[in-house]
Amino acid sequence: MSARNRELLALVPAALLVAGGFAAVFLQQDELHAEVSNLSLTIAAWFLGLCLGAHIIIRFTLPHADPYLFPLVAILASVGLVEIYRIDETLARDQATWFVGGLVVFAATIVLLRDYRPLERYRYTIALAGIVLLLLPRVPFLDAQVNGAYLGVAIGPITFQPAELAKICMIIFLASYLRDTRQVMAQKLRLKDLGPLLVIWGTSMVLLVFIRDLGSSLMFFGGFLALVYVATSRLSLVAVGLGMFAAGAAFFATTVPHVKDRIAAWQDPFDPELFNAQVGGSYQIAQSLFAQADGGLFGTGFGQAVLEPRSILPAAETDLIYALITNELGLFGAAALIGVYLFIVERGFKTAMLAEDSFSKLLATGLTAVFALQVFVIVGGVTKLIPLTGVTLPFVSYGGSSVIANFILLALLLTVSNRARAPR
Amino acid sequence: MNAPIVRLFAVMLLLFALLVAWTSRWTVLQQEELQDNANNRRGLLEELRVPRGPIRDRDGAAIARSVERPDGTYQRRYPLGNLFGHPVGYSFATLGRTGLEQEYNDELLGKEDAVSTVLDQIVGKDQIGNELRTTLDAKAQRVAIQALGGRRGAVVALEPQTGKVRVMASEPEFDANELREESSLDAIPEGGAVNRATQGQYPPGSTFKVVTTVAAIDTGRYTKDSMISGKSPKVISGTPLSNSHGAQFGNITLTEALTKSVNTVFGTVGEELGGDTMQEYMERFGFSSRVEIDLPAGERASSGVRIPGRERFVKVDDRRVDVGRVAIGQGGLLATPLQMAQVASAVANGGELMKPQLGDRIVDREGRTVEDIEPESLGRVMKASTAQEVGDMMAGVVREGTGTAAALQGVSVAGKTGTAERNVQTDLNQPWFIAFAPRENPKIAIAATIEESQGGQGGTVAAPIAKAVLEELLR
Numbered sequence: 098m099s100a101r102n103r104e105l106l107a108l109v110p111a112a113l114l115v116a117g118g119f120a121a122v123f124l125q126q127d128e129l130h131a132e133v134s135n136l137s138l139t140i141a142a143w144f145l146g147l148c149l150g151a152h153i154i155i156r157f158t159l160p161h162a163d164p165y166l167f168p169l170v171a172i173l174a175s176v177g178l179v180e181i182y183r184i185d186e187t188l189a190r191d192q193a194t195w196f197v198g199g200l201v202v203f204a205a206t207i208v209l210l211r212d213y214r215p216l217e218r219y220r221y222t223i224a225l226a227g228i229v230l231l232l233l234p235r236v237p238f239l240d241a242q243v244n245g246a247y248l249g250v251a252i253g254p255i256t257f258q259p260a261e262l263a264k265i266c267m268i269i270f271l272a273s274y275l276r277d278t279r280q281v282m283a284q285k286l287r288l289k290d291l292g293p294l295l296v297i298w299g300t301s302m303v304l305l306v307f308i309r310d311l312g313s314s315l316m317f318f319g320g321f322l323a324l325v326y327v328a329t330s331r332l333s334l335v336a337v338g339l340g341m342f343a344a345g346a347a348f349f350a351t352t353v354p355h356v357k358d359r360i361a362a363w364q365d366p367f368d369p370e371l372f373n374a375q376v377g378g379s380y381q382i383a384q385s386l387f388a389q390a391d392g393g394l395f396g397t398g399f400g401q402a403v404l405e406p407r408s409i410l411p412a413a414e415t416d417l418i419y420a421l422i423t424n425e426l427g428l429f430g431a432a433a434l435i436g437v438y439l440f441i442v443e444r445g446f447k448t449a450m451l452a453e454d455s456f457s458k459l460l461a462t463g464l465t466a467v468f469a470l471q472v473f474v475i476v477g478g479v480t481k482l483i484p485l486t487g488v489t490l491p492f493v494s495y496g497g498s499s500v501i502a503n504f505i506l507l508a509l510l511l512t513v514s515n516r517a518r519a520p521r
Numbered sequence: 522m523n524a525p526i527v528r529l530f531a532v533m534l535l536l537f538a539l540l541v542a543w544t545s546r547w548t549v550l551q552q553e554e555l556q557d558n559a560n561n562r563r564g565l566l567e568e569l570r571v572p573r574g575p576i577r578d579r580d581g582a583a584i585a586r587s588v589e590r591p592d593g594t595y596q597r598r599y600p601l602g603n604l605f606g607h608p609v610g611y612s613f614a615t616l617g618r619t620g621l622e623q624e625y626n627d628e629l630l631g632k633e634d635a636v637s638t639v640l641d642q643i644v645g646k647d648q649i650g651n652e653l654r655t656t657l658d659a660k661a662q663r664v665a666i667q668a669l670g671g672r673r674g675a676v677v678a679l680e681p682q683t684g685k686v687r688v689m690a691s692e693p694e695f696d697a698n699e700l701r702e703e704s705s706l707d708a709i710p711e712g713g714a715v716n717r718a719t720q721g722q723y724p725p726g727s728t729f730k731v732v733t734t735v736a737a738i739d740t741g742r743y744t745k746d747s748m749i750s751g752k753s754p755k756v757i758s759g760t761p762l763s764n765s766h767g768a769q770f771g772n773i774t775l776t777e778a779l780t781k782s783v784n785t786v787f788g789t790v791g792e793e794l795g796g797d798t799m800q801e802y803m804e805r806f807g808f809s810s811r812v813e814i815d816l817p818a819g820e821r822a823s824s825g826v827r828i829p830g831r832e833r834f835v836k837v838d839d840r841r842v843d844v845g846r847v848a849i850g851q852g853g854l855l856a857t858p859l860q861m862a863q864v865a866s867a868v869a870n871g872g873e874l875m876k877p878q879l880g881d882r883i884v885d886r887e888g889r890t891v892e893d894i895e896p897e898s899l900g901r902v903m904k905a906s907t908a909q910e911v912g913d914m915m916a917g918v919v920r921e922g923t924g925t926a927a928a929l930q931g932v933s934v935a936g937k938t939g940t941a942e943r944n945v946q947t948d949l950n951q952p953w954f955i956a957f958a959p960r961e962n963p964k965i966a967i968a969a970t971i972e973e974s975q976g977g978q979g980g981t982v983a984a985p986i987a988k989a990v991l992e993e994l995l996r
Contacts, residue, residue, distance in 0.1 A: 102559055119728065140606055155877060226760065281593045323529055326522070326529065327522055327525040327526055327529060330522075330524070330525050362754065367560060369557060372560055383558075383560060386555055386556055387548050387556075387558070387560075387561045387563050388563070389544065389547040389548050389552070389555075390547055390548060390555035390556050390561075391550045391556070391567075392548050393548055393549065393552055394548065394549060403563050403566045403567050403570075404565070405545065405592075409562070409563065409566065423544055423547075428544055428545055428548040428549060431541075431544045431548070432541050432544065433897075435537050435540055435541055435544075438537065439533075439534065439537050442530070442533050442537075446526050446527075446529065448532075449526050450526055450527075455522070458522050458526070459522075459777060463525055466529065466533070469533045469536070469537075472537075472540075473533075473536045473537070476540045476544075477536075477539070477543070480540060480543035480544050480546075480547065481543065481547075482539060482540065482543045494878045
């Protein structure tokens with residue numbers, strides 16, 4: 098079977114999931130509200146149409162690309178869409194619209210960057226763009242502070258999280274920079290080669306101070322270390338990097354109040370003072386754990402979790418969507434979701450291994466690593482493995498910037514894969 | 522570069538394994554701990570979505586039922602208004618739960634064993650509450666409330682052979698519907714939050730002489746014909762004790778002493794029996810521990826002797842306790858109305874004490890009995906022969922003694938009056954009456970008391986209340 102036919106076949110589970118999930122939520126809500134709404138079926142049909150459209154684009158432009166990446170993303174998107182629909186119909190409609198936008202950007206990226214190697218030429222421009230994007234939330238009039246962290250930019254009615262795009266810029270820059278310097282760095286470590294490392298470390302510390310977000314900075318720095326390690330095979334560099342990050346994080350954790358609050362909430366979410374605090378308390382993480390406990394092994398089923406009043410699970414459609422999924426699908430469902438992410442990560446690294454040239458390898462590795470770390474940061478936060486920070490769960494959380502940025506990431510991975518798997 | 526990529530993948534694998542491990546921690550390993558966390562309101566919100574089962578009286582009349590609201594949650598209604606504020610209580614999300622609503626919460630919510638719940642989840646069966654069928658009798662309860670007539674007090678009537686409580690009335694009552702309407706506990710009238718039948722601790726006065734008589738006869742130290750001096754006043758525990766209205770008696774039998782409620786005779790008997798014997802018999806009747814019944818522990822009080830300035834009860838053999846006065850229901854002795862009903866019940870049931878119960882059975886929505894709440898014995902208080910003799914003596918009280926006001930047409934009632942002084946200066950009394958009927962084949966044991974009555978006597982104030990309720994229950 099050709100790669101594309103396998104891809105088409107692999108879309109079936111996503112189709113079943115979206116149809117079954119919407120039906121379940123629909124039945125559940127139908128029981129409560131007598132009036133019948135066909136919005137659910139419309140959204141489901143739209144979604145499947147979009148998947149097929151994307152499949153056809155891939156079929157014509159990237160015939161050799163990995164056949165599993167897109168169907169896996171479709172599964173994530175359908176779980177996310179069902180859960181968002183279950184929270185609020187309007188949000189689901191918005192999210193479906195974002196998927197349309199995401200797929201347009203996806204198609205455009207594929208068509209424009211079918212040969213992505215010229216990106217190397219613009220690496221400094223891209224790096225600059227990334228830094229500007231990251232600093233945008235602190236520009237007066239544009240800042241939209243959420244829970245004390247500066248993650249969003251408000252342009253009129255639209256709030257947009259530039260960090261999502263910046264992570265891709267950073268990976269492109271690092272992949273091309275390290276392609277040039279990796280030989281030298283691998284041979285002998287000179288002080289001047291440590292320069293970029295220090296620059297990136299400095300940047301992530303600045304990030305921590307400026308956007309006040311430990312999670313994003315962990316994600317960026319982790320992606321960076323992963324790339325440095327793969328490029329040079331030098332564990333010593335990773336160790337030094339981790340040590341520096343830990344030192345920096347420890348310093349800011351005690352000095353930046355927002356970060357300090359998050360860590361206190363993480364250490365003891367049931368402390369009455371923290372739990373009842375108006376701002377920066379532990380109410381959200383505590384509710385996240387309560388929701389997961391309600392899920393148990395099997396979960397309550399789609400549409401059955403307690404979600405009224407809404408304050409019972411704050412930010413259920415974004416930060417805490419993993420808690421809601423665990424609540425409704427149980428440990429088994431949550432583990433399956435992690436399994437899907439793991440499968441994507443596996444396909445991503447596989448693509449990197451198959452790629453011929455260093456830039457392609459590093460690009461695929463970096464994109465995959467930063468994607469995996471984003472999952473780790475948010476799920477780890479929601480499960481209280483690490484302090485909770487507001488990054489999105491890729492392809493599942495509600496949010497336009499996240500959907501669009503992750504579709505660009507997917508498009509880049511697929512183009513690398515197409516090139517790597519093309520018969521010669 | 523492929524080797525480091527493989528190692529990097531291994532690191533990611535490890536990180537993701539940690540995520541699954543931590544998810545397991547909250548969903549399985551620490552699930553119960555989280556669900557029991559005081560900050561967790563999910564259980565309460567979830568319960569709102571379950572149609573809670575109704576609570577019915579023994580004839581099937583609805584005491585409590587749930588109605589669905591537009592948002593899909595359920596709310597409690599109490600069709601009988603204030604009739605069963607006690608002991609049924611209330612259940613509202615914002616106000617909490619009390620009484621039977623609390624005691625039988627799991628049954629009313631239809632929480633079954635974990636296995637069937639998981640199965641239900643998979644097949645998508647909704648949780649539906651079960652019905653609690655009580656032993657209560659709405660008609661007799663209404664008679665009791667009417668007989669109390671708004672005066673603070675309580676009536677408890679139960680079946681001696683089974684312990685099934687037929688009437689449990691406490692004034693002031695409250696109407697749980699008003700709590701819902703005002704969504705505040707302030708809707709409970711002053712003093713109405715207490716179930717006087719199980720929580721009111723009152724000096725039982727002469728009704729307690731039944732306990733003393735049982736101890737006297739059951740130990741073999743006395744018979745019903747033992748002669749004791751009933752002169753007044755008589756020095757008991759070093760202090761002179763008088764009979765009611767200073768009445769003088771010569772040497773009289775124990776039977777006559779009970780019929781006429783002669784204090785000095787029972788004071789002497791109590792002193793002779795001693796504190797340890799009295800304590801032993803009281804404990805057999807259930808004194809000195811929280812009164813047994815299917816209500817939350819916080820709504821059940823114990824009976825015993827309290828010495829001034831002390832919070833806790835002391836045993837009767839304590840040297841600070843005046844056994845002679847305890848033997849006539851004074852000297853710091855306090856008893857709940859339910860405890861005094863239990864005294865009559867044990868005599869009525871041939872000496873065996875049954876655990877009082879308000880719940881009769883749990884019935885599912887299809888009308889099948891899920892659980893029968895079986896009567897439970899609390900043990901033997903006295904020999905059957907003692908019960909027989911004391912029963913006869915109590916019958917004499919109603920036939921020709923202080924309790925004639927409780928006599929019923931065509932039915933012989935065995936009872937004992939009591940009049941505890943609450944304030945000698947203002948002549949404020951607490952009248953009591955305990956009884957069982959019919960004497961030959963006891964069907965009901967009862968205790969009735971009014972907290973404060975100006976000059977009222979057990980025989981004139983409390984006995985008619987018991988009579989009215991007995992009449993209804995034996996109809």
